[in-house]
Amino acid sequence: MPRGNRELPKVIYKGTEDDWTVMVDSVEDLEKWKTDPTIPLAQVVSSFNVFVTYRQGVTGLLNVAPKFELENEFGTSNTDIVISKILREGKVEKVVNTERQGITNVTEGAMVSH
Incomplete structure (x- = not known):
C-alpha cells in the first residue's frame, strides 16, 4: 500500500x-463489536493505547495517557475498561492521512549548479 491517502478512524471521548x-x-x-460482545477488542483497536490531547482539542498532538490520568478520569487505569468506555460513548472521526509531498531527502542541500 502506498504511503498516505489512508483512512485513519479514531474514537474521541470528551472527558471532564x-x-x-x-x-x-x-x-x-x-x-x-458494539453489537456482538464476543468479538475480541484486539480485532477492533489499532493499539491498546489511550491518547490524550491536553486541552488542545481533537486536532492537538496525541500523547499516550499516563495511568494516573486514566484513573482520575475513568476511575480505573485498566486500559481494556477505559478503551471499552471510549469506544461505546465516544464519537467516531475519520481522518485521511494524505500522501506526503515535497523533498524527502533534506540532506540534498541547495540544488544550485556551481
Whole structure:
C-alpha cells in the first residue's frame, strides 16, 4: 500500500478536562463489536493505547495517557475498561492521512549548479 491517502478512524471521548482518543482499524469492525460482545477488542483497536490531547482539542498532538490520568478520569487505569468506555460513548472521526509531498531527502542541500 502506498504511503498516505489512508483512512485513519479514531474514537474521541470528551472527558471532564481533556479529549481522549482510541485508534480503531475500521468503523465497520467497531460497529460489529458494539453489537456482538464476543468479538475480541484486539480485532477492533489499532493499539491498546489511550491518547490524550491536553486541552488542545481533537486536532492537538496525541500523547499516550499516563495511568494516573486514566484513573482520575475513568476511575480505573485498566486500559481494556477505559478503551471499552471510549469506544461505546465516544464519537467516531475519520481522518485521511494524505500522501506526503515535497523533498524527502533534506540532506540534498541547495540544488544550485556551481
